[in-house]
Amino acid sequence: MAYVQLGGICNVVKGEIGITKAIPGDYPMVTTAEFRKSHNKFQLDTEAVLIPLVSATGHGHASIKRVHYQEGKFAFGSILAACVPKDENYSAKFLYIYFNLMKDYVLVPLMKGSANVSLTLGNLKKAKVPNISLQTQLDIVELYSKIRIEQDKATDVLAKQETDINYLRQAILQEAVQGKLTADWRANNPYTEDASQLLKRIQEEKAQLIKDKKIKKEKALPPITKDEIPYELPEGWVWCRLGNTLLYSDSGKSPNCVKRPVINQEWGVLTTTAVQQNRFVENANKVLPVNYEINPKQIVEIGDILITRAGPINRTGISCKVDKLNFNLILSDKTIRLKYIKDSLFPDFVVLTLNSESIRNLLLDKMIGMASSQVNISQTNIKGICFPFPPLEEQKAIVEKVNALMGLCDVLEQEVQQSQAHSEQLMQSVLREVFEGEKTI
Incomplete structure (x- = not known):
């Protein structure tokens, strides 16, 4: 040509x-x-x-x-x-x-x-x-318009599919925190310890740690009123304050408050952008200079439950997997960490519950600030929200079920994205052939 x-x-x-x-x-x-x-x-x-x-x-x-x-x-x-x-x-x-x-x-x-x-x-x-005739140019414009109309129709269908997948993800989380995903599991495991007994053991162990001066005593949380309960729970579950399932919560300090040097290690500060719904962004953290003063109490540990107390509304919490990082992390002053007794609470269950629509709305109701930019929430408000608490073994079963279903959603989403890319590539391929004189129109 x-x-x-x-x-x-x-x-x-x-x-x-x-x-x-x-x-x-x-x-x-x-x-x-x-x-x-x-x-x-x-x-x-x-x-x-x-x-x-x-x-x-x-x-x-x-x-x-x-x-x-x-x-x-x-x-x-x-x-x-x-x-x-x-x-x-x-x-x-x-x-x-x-x-x-x-x-x-x-x-x-x-x-x-x-x-x-x-x-x-x-x-x-x-x-x-x-260098082609005007008529050929106009033919290409007409062909482009026809292909674009069909592509727009396909894009609308694919966009609806993506929206449906997002609705499906939220429906899965909601079914999970209402105990509907594990109805069969409960039928097959009738002798599981009641959540009220698990909650009692947590309180007893927490009281002993306070007595031994290993953790500080916190202000008692008020009992849950009937009007606060958003929906009924299955038998064996209980409504409680989130703080009643935890040992304590803490937050990072501003840089001028950290103490005690840790020599010859790389450290980073956990930023609010690193914490996303259901995942942890490994490369979104601020790296600190070598030999920077570090307070050991602020070190992020594997399995920590993290919640941003300042930032966009949709950042509610994540179970942190720091072993994927090439440096260690400390908490920022805008991040809240929830500490719990191992083998008494399954952290991934807490994360998916906080990300479910009904419980997230309870959390958002406690936030203050401009919804379109920055919001803030206190540790007290986080620990005070109503929390649906199942037996420990059922918590694990719920997480396994949710992960399997979310995996199917991931596959569906990937197929939709590939279809969108293929649609665009197909249009470009057809028109490029026209430009290169390999296709007659």
Whole structure:
């Protein structure tokens, strides 16, 4: 296929306004983002393809995330260039389709720079465009429109499937904390110790540790009233305060409060971004200098239950697996740790319960702050929430059941994501064949 240079068929115009300096107005303002802003003045009144002049990722890496098509009166940012066909021999919509699908092969190689990678107007004008008839261009535009309609239908179906999977995940957690997932397990294990007896043993052991001065005595939590109970529990379960199942809770300190040096070890501070629902992000922690003063009481241990007391609403808790890290961790001052008696509480059960909708709502009701940005919750409020407490062996059975079902959800989600990727790849493949002259339309 023969090609021409973009500068030969288009006027290439640089944007006049800095994106952050746009004044909201009546005209669409094209930026590098997916959606338009607005501006009180327009720069062009025509059809054009808008191409970013700066790398989408930076840091010495050349990339273009998206190309835009715009018509009518519009403004555009100074980090974009508008390509306007010089005559009717080229369609702006065709050029948009071509550059959007072929940007990694046609535009990105023209970007230069070691740190701040950019695309100059001179280099952009050298971009190769297929030298094909206007009718062929219009045929490609029509084909693209038909494929896009079908792809949009498929995308809607796949998006609904993803939503359904998310609903399914939450339904699984809710069934778990109501004891519905393990009804058969209870029928097959009728002689399991009642949760009330387990709770009594926890309180007795806790009292002994207080007596031995190994832990501090905490203020007694109030009994649960009938109005606080959100739903009925199976026989053998009990409603209790979360704090009644624990030894104690603690939180990290600000850096100037840590003491006692630990020599020749790498340490990190557990950040709020490291704690996510049902998982622990190993690389989202702040690394501290070697020989930094560390308080041993603040060291995060394998199996700790962690809750962010400040941060986005959806961060409720996680069982921490620190053995995956290449450095040790201490608690931050925005993280609460729940300590429990081993063989009396299964930490993964606590995590999935705190992430279930009904119990999470109890937790969120205790949070204060702006829901859209930052919220805060105290240790007292966390320990005071109503908690559905099953026998220890059933806690383990619930976690096993939930993990198996969540694994199936993971498979379904992966299939949906692969279908989405395949749909996009198929469209690009068909149109690339058209551009390369390998397909007749």
